[in-house]
Amino acid sequence: MKVIFLDIDGVLVTRSHLMSLDASGEQITDENNHHLFDPKCVENLKRIVDATGAKIVLSSCWKMFGWDAFTALWKERNCPSEIFDFTSSKLSATRGQEIKIWLNDHVGLVESFVIIDDDVFDFNDKLMPRVVQTTWEVGLTDDATDKALSILNWLEI
Numbered sequence: 001m002k003v004i005f006l007d008i009d010g011v012l013v014t015r016s017h018l019m020s021l022d023a024s025g026e027q028i029t030d031e032n033n034h035h036l037f038d039p040k041c042v043e044n045l046k047r048i049v050d051a052t053g054a055k056i057v058l059s060s061c062w063k064m065f066g067w068d069a070f071t072a073l074w075k076e077r078n079c080p081s082e083i084f085d086f087t088s089s090k091l092s093a094t095r096g097q098e099i100k101i102w103l104n105d106h107v108g109l110v111e112s113f114v115i116i117d118d119d120v121f122d123f124n125d126k127l128m129p130r131v132v133q134t135t136w137e138v139g140l141t142d143d144a145t146d147k148a149l150s151i152l153n154w155l156e157i
Helices: 015-023 039-052 061-065 067-076 095-105 142-154
Strands: 002-006 055-058 083-086 112-117 131-133
Touching: 002 039, 002 142, 015 039, 039 142, 061 067, 067 083, 095 112, 112 142, 131 142
Parallel strands: 002 055, 002 112, 055 083, 112 131
Antiparallel strands: none
């Protein structure tokens, strides 16, 4: 299986989108006070999922909302596919360590993976070739989407 380790803030939630909504007098959060996703970034994620069949594993701190709440939010926002899993939430672990734990727990099942995140300070040299770094300003751009597709389709573990 192909896996996308997905962050939310700086990937699907972008400063430019929130500022655009705010400037036009629209809400920037939903009824639960969660920031709205940038539709262009969601479309780019859909492009990755449609082209690769990759499963989405949430590595974002948004997993703190819990499985039921987050998966309901995901469906409500018409996001692509379904959330397959969350990385572990060990308080002492970095995001990179949580991803390594998840991969170790799924040895033999993962054919390829990509990490899409705006903060990459805690990923080691072994994970960095699989990281697509986005920015808080614009999130998952067309170029970042192309890079993620390349990693998922051509790099084997």
